[in-house]
Amino acid sequence: MPVIIKGHDDLAHTYILKRFDHCIIVDPGGNYKQIMQHIEGYKVSYILLTHAHVDHMELIHLFECPIYMHKDDYLLLTNDDNNGFKDLRLTRKFHPTNLDIRFVKDGDLIPFVDQTVEVIHTPGHTKGSLCFLYKSELYTGDTLFKSGVGRTDLFGGSNILLTKSIKKLFKQVKDNTKVYPGHDQATSIKEEKKENKYVKQILSK
Structure with missing residues (x-):
């Protein structure tokens, strides 16, 4: 189970995955002091970036490690009109x-000590949105939430692509997989398949 640093206001959750004396940071969008407290004594292997919105990536420059992301979101890193920096006056x-x-x-x-993290490209919220599967844990960013799915009305969003991505996730990922989204509560693939009205609608098509 990851360390969960809950986002507040407009910030996303940050997750820290630990293995022996190494760790991974998923979406360092804020809460710098809390992140530093939890990684003390660990070597940060790398950052996993689910997508390039400010609430997920504002702090990516502070950890001196590789940053894994999809190329389709690269230009969004500096597109401050559309990545959230300007909206939040940051x-x-x-x-x-x-x-x-x-x-x-x-x-x-992606290797992580003696384990691996699987990359799943899930465009829809942004063109380069990614989910990361580590053991039986799925980190979904803003693609899938408890009782919801990602919005598609922002720059680079596509309802058609999000629909395909949701279908792909629920076909590819096992029911007992825990889901850790960018916002709100953790859930599971099984629970969302049963209770999420948006997912049920998409899977019925």
């Missing part, structure tokens, strides 16, 4: 050319 303190950004694609396996 100043971006990084430029991607100064970061160790590594592009991953659907089906890639």
